[in-house]
Amino acid sequence: MAGAEKPMFAMDGNDVPFEPGQTILQAALAAGRYVPHLCFHPEFKPHGSCKLCTVKINGRTVASCTTLAKQGDEVESETPEIQDLRRNLVQFLFVEGNHFCPSCEKSGSCMLQAVAYDLGVMAEHFSPFFPSRPIDASHPDVLLDFNRCILCELCIRASAEVDGKNVFALSGRGAKKHLIVNAESGRLADTRLAVEDKAMDVCPVGVILRKRRGFQVPIGERKYDQHPIREVAVGKATARHASGKPSPQGPSKEGA
Amino acid sequence: MTAIDPAPVTRRPRVATAWLGGCSGCHMSFLDMDERLIELAGKIDLVYSPIADVKVFPADVDVTLVEGAVTNDENEHAARTIRRNSRFVVSFGDCATAGNVTAMRNRFTREELLQLAYVDLARGEIPTIPNDTTLAKLLVRARPLHEFVPVDAFLHGCPPSADEIWLAVSALVEGRKLELPAAYQRYG
Ligand code: SF4
Ligand code: SF4
Ligand code: FES
Numbered sequence: 001m002a003g004a005e006k007p008m009f010a011m012d013g014n015d016v017p018f019e020p021g022q023t024i025l026q027a028a029l030a031a032g033r034y035v036p037h038l039c040f041h042p043e044f045k046p047h048g049s050c051k052l053c054t055v056k057i058n059g060r061t062v063a064s065c066t067t068l069a070k071q072g073d074e075v076e077s078e079t080p081e082i083q084d085l086r087r088n089l090v091q092f093l094f095v096e097g098n099h100f101c102p103s104c105e106k107s108g109s110c111m112l113q114a115v116a117y118d119l120g121v122m123a124e125h126f127s128p129f130f131p132s133r134p135i136d137a138s139h140p141d142v143l144l145d146f147n148r149c150i151l152c153e154l155c156i157r158a159s160a161e162v163d164g165k166n167v168f169a170l171s172g173r174g175a176k177k178h179l180i181v182n183a184e185s186g187r188l189a190d191t192r193l194a195v196e197d198k199a200m201d202v203c204p205v206g207v208i209l210r211k212r213r214g215f216q217v218p219i220g221e222r223k224y225d226q227h228p229i230r231e232v233a234v235g236k237a238t239a240r241h242a243s244g245k246p247s248p249q250g251p252s253k254e255g256a
Numbered sequence: 257m258t259a260i261d262p263a264p265v266t267r268r269p270r271v272a273t274a275w276l277g278g279c280s281g282c283h284m285s286f287l288d289m290d291e292r293l294i295e296l297a298g299k300i301d302l303v304y305s306p307i308a309d310v311k312v313f314p315a316d317v318d319v320t321l322v323e324g325a326v327t328n329d330e331n332e333h334a335a336r337t338i339r340r341n342s343r344f345v346v347s348f349g350d351c352a353t354a355g356n357v358t359a360m361r362n363r364f365t366r367e368e369l370l371q372l373a374y375v376d377l378a379r380g381e382i383p384t385i386p387n388d389t390t391l392a393k394l395l396v397r398a399r400p401l402h403e404f405v406p407v408d409a410f411l412h413g414c415p416p417s418a419d420e421i422w423l424a425v426s427a428l429v430e431g432r433k434l435e436l437p438a439a440y441q442r443y444g
Contacts, residue, residue, distance in 0.1 A: 113443055
C-alpha cells in the first residue's frame with residue numbers, strides 16, 4: 001500500500017485492516033474473516049439485537065456489528081468460549097420458535113440453519129417451547145409463517161426505511177415478544193405489502209415467503225447447500241446455486 | 257462427541273434399532289444401505305429391531321439407533337429401557353433429535369387431536385376415539401429423545417441418508433469416534 005498505512009486490529013491473532021468508521025464485523029467480513037451474525041444486513045444500520053456476532057475485545061464482550069474498530073484492539077472471535085456462547089444463542093432461537101426444517105421452504109438458504117451447521121449445533125439442547133403461532137395466508141401473493149421468526153427486525157426496518165409502508169412491527173415483551181402485521185385486522189392482506197418490496201427479500205429465515213414458488217429450487221441445490229455460510233458471507237463463494245435459476249426468495253442479499 | 261470403548265473382542269458387537277414416534281422413514285433409509293447390509297450382518301449381531309421381530313429389548317447392547325420422538329407413554333418406557341440396556345444411544349434422524357414431524361401436533365391439545373383424527377375427519381363408520389386401556393397414551397407433547405434420557409450422538413436428516421448411517425454404524429461398531437463430514441450435518 002502506497003502512503004499511509006491502514007489502521008489495523010488483531011482478530012484471533014490475525015491482522016485485520018479497517019477504514020475509520022467501520023465496525024469490527026464490517027472490517028472482518030471485508031478482510032475475508034467470517035464472524036457469525038444474523039440481524040446484521042450490509043444495507044441496513046446495524047441493529048445489535050441477536051448478539052451472535054459477539055466478540056471479546058481486550059477482555060470485554062461486545063457485539064461486533066455495533067462496535068467501531070479501533071487501532072490496536074485485540075479481538076477474540078473463534079475461541080471455544082465465544083463459540084459456545086454463540087451455539088447457545090442459536091439453540092435458544094431454535095427452541096423459542098417452531099423450526100421444522102424438512103418442510104420449510106427456506107431450508108438450504110436459511111441463515112439460522114446455516115449458522116447452526118457452521119457452529120456444529122448437534123441438537124437444540126434446551127427444552128423446546130413449541131409455541132402456538134398461526135400462519136397468515138391472507139395475502140394473495142405472500143405467506144407469513146411466524147413459527148420461524150427470530151425477531152431480527154430486518155423486515156420491519158426494510159418496510160419502514162426502504163418501502164415506506166411500515167407493514168411489520170414487534171409487540172409484547174421478553175419471551176412474549178412477537179412479530180405482528182400493522183393493520184387493524186392484523187392480516188397481511190389488509191396492508192400495502194407488494195412482492196416487489198424490499199421487506200420481501202431480507203428475512204434471514206423462512207417467515208416471509210412468496211406463494212406458488214415452493215421448491216422451485218430443489219433441496220440440496222440451494223445457497224448454503226452449495227457453499228458453507230462462512231464462505232458465502234465473505235464473498236468467497238458466489239451465492240448462486242448450480243442451476244443458475246433465481247432463488248425462490250428473489251435476489252436475496254442476505255449474508256452478502 | 258464421545259467415543260465408546262471398543263466392543264469386547266470376545267464377541268461381536270450387539271446392535272439394536274428402535275422405532276418410537278417416527279414414520280419409519282429412518283428405518284427405510286437404514287434398509288437403503290442395500291448390499292452393505294450384508295457386510296454389516298457379517299460384523300454385528302442385530303439383537304433388536306423392527307426388522308428383527310424380537311419382542312423384548314435385550315440387555316447388554318453396544319449401540320442402539322433410536323428413530324422417532326417420544327410421543328406416548330410406551331415410547332417413554334422404551335426410551336428408558338433402551339438407555340438402561342445400551343452403552344451408546346444414538347438419536348437417529350430429525351424426529352428423535354428435535355421432535356420434527358411428530359412434534360407438529362404439539363400446538364393442539366391431545367383432546368383436540370383425537371377429536372380431529374377419529375371424529376371430525378372420520379368417514380363412513382361410527383366415529384369413536386379409541387380408548388382401550390392397552391393402547392399407548394399420548395403424552396401432552398411429543399419431545400426429542402434427549403429430553404427423556406441422555407443421548408450420546410445425533411444423526412440428522414429426515415431421514416439421514418444411507419451413506420451417513422453406514423459411516424456412523426461402521427464407526428460405532430468398530431469403537432471409533434463418530435465424526436461425520438460436515439456435509440452430513442443437514443437438518444431435513
Ligand atoms: S427457518 Fe431455517 S431453521 Fe427454521 S425451519 Fe426454516 S430452514 Fe429450518
Ligand atoms: S420475519 Fe424474518 S425479517 Fe422479520 S423479524 Fe422475523 S426473522 Fe426477522
Ligand atoms: S449481528 Fe450483531 S447483534 Fe446481530
